[in-house]
Amino acid sequence: MTTPQNPPSRPIDHLVKFGAADAAALLIGDKVTTFADLDAGVGRLASWLLEQVGGPGERVASWSAKTRAACLMPLAAARAGLIHVPVNPLLKAPQVAHILTDSGAKLLIANQSRADMLGGDLPEDCAVQDLKIAEDVIDSGGQGLPLSIAEPDDLAAILYTSGSTGRPKGVMLSHANLWLGAESVASYLTLTSDDRVLAVLPLSFDYGQNQLFSTWHAGGAVAPLDYLTPRDVVKAVARHGITTLAGVPPLWVQLVESDWPAETAALLRRLTNSGGALTPSLIDALRATFPNADIYPMYGLTEAFRSTYLDPALVATHPTSMGRAIPHAEILICRPDGSVTDDNEPGELVHAGPLVAKGYWQDADRTAQRFRPAPAASLYGGTAVWSGDTVRRDADGLLTFVGRDDAMIKTAGNRVSPTEVEDVAVASGLIYEAVAFGVPDPRLGAAIVLIVRGKGAADRDALAAYLKQNLPNFMQPQTIEWRAELPRNPNGKLDRVAIAADWQVVA
Known part of the structure; x- marks a missing residue:
């Protein structure tokens, strides 16, 4: 048996070239951004960001609703050789101040009201630029930076996630992590250039950010949405002809209780779930509400992006299963000594392969706890993420979640x-x-x-x-x-x- 090699990847900003130049890439309100517009806008925003912070390698944060600038920021920062730090728009000043301070962000892109919320909590060495200026830069018509030549292991983003103890910690993601995550999801969801994805999840989550990346990898269009009520989601699906919707269980509960015109519900071909398990009764309700949609239950953790998905063909017969490993992921279920468990024997889920993040930003102790050498049975070897989640594997290789070891x-x-x-x-x-x-x-x-x-x-x-x-x-x-x-x-x-x-x- 040969040891697998990490698959080839590109700098994450190269995704803007994956759709036809005149095809829609971003749908915000009545404005359509084509892939050609996306490429030019990312280049201009990248050039401006680099001017603001003075050189590559710096951290730039964004804290906003799902504006066009917020959607372009992760690619623009990467093109400029910077490290993007997206901030959840639901966070309050103390949490945002911690993220800015911990990451050492030199620049925060936010609207004036959010900047005012920070007040004296804003770190002294972090400048603020108004979101409107970033939007103007995208439309400026000036010459932008060309596609980046970053190496696969170069750092592209720091995503902050809560831990069972202490304040949020920054997960370091490379260009390869982001690229291969996009490729993996686009592959197993069978996304195409005809797909339109409604992005309702926060872009500060890996699951939310990947709504952009996987869709653009397939050459499709994303419609970002900040919704207040489930009715907003229903109207957006109809307005944009949405084929794919990613959500979490509480949202699905709200959506199946909403009034869906038959022709609108029929547009959806694909529903993806993470952030908690779907119950059998909720799966039944989703099937009844969206008769044309395949359901993809998924399991993931920010430290390794995503680990497993359940093939829609198996959802009816195995509704509580986590499924099997996604492309580019190696999943092992291990005993405390690192040996692989037998079928139906509970053990810890261990994730190896090129989707494993680079560790926690400036936190060697917590990195050493979660990112440890892969089990001896791993084909990839190297560093693996030891999830702390207890999982069981059956004789067919399907995984079932048993419980969490931490207090999250x-x-x-x-x-x-x-x-x-x-x-x-x-x-x-x-x-x-x-x-x-x-x-x-x-x-x-x-x-x-x-x-x-x-x-x-x-x-x-x-x-x-x-x-x-x-x-x-x-x-x-x-x-x-x-x-x-x-x-x-x-x-x-x-x-x-x-x-x-x-x-x-x-x-």
């Missing part, structure tokens, strides 16, 4: 760090201690519960108000309960298991 809360398709919620609560000055955990919720996947030991005369409503001001909506606790005392384990630490168990009994 997956809510509304987002990974939320309990520690981050707790730290913000304590920072209010109204409480002494806090413990956050997730509980099953039919709409969110998991709802956040916050148990606190408050200060005697503290205003309980003030804590909820403080959290609303300092945490994004998806991090807001659904329930906040006060306790006079919180149990501790023999080491003197808060006994999280006992606190969660006690809440379940009381509830």
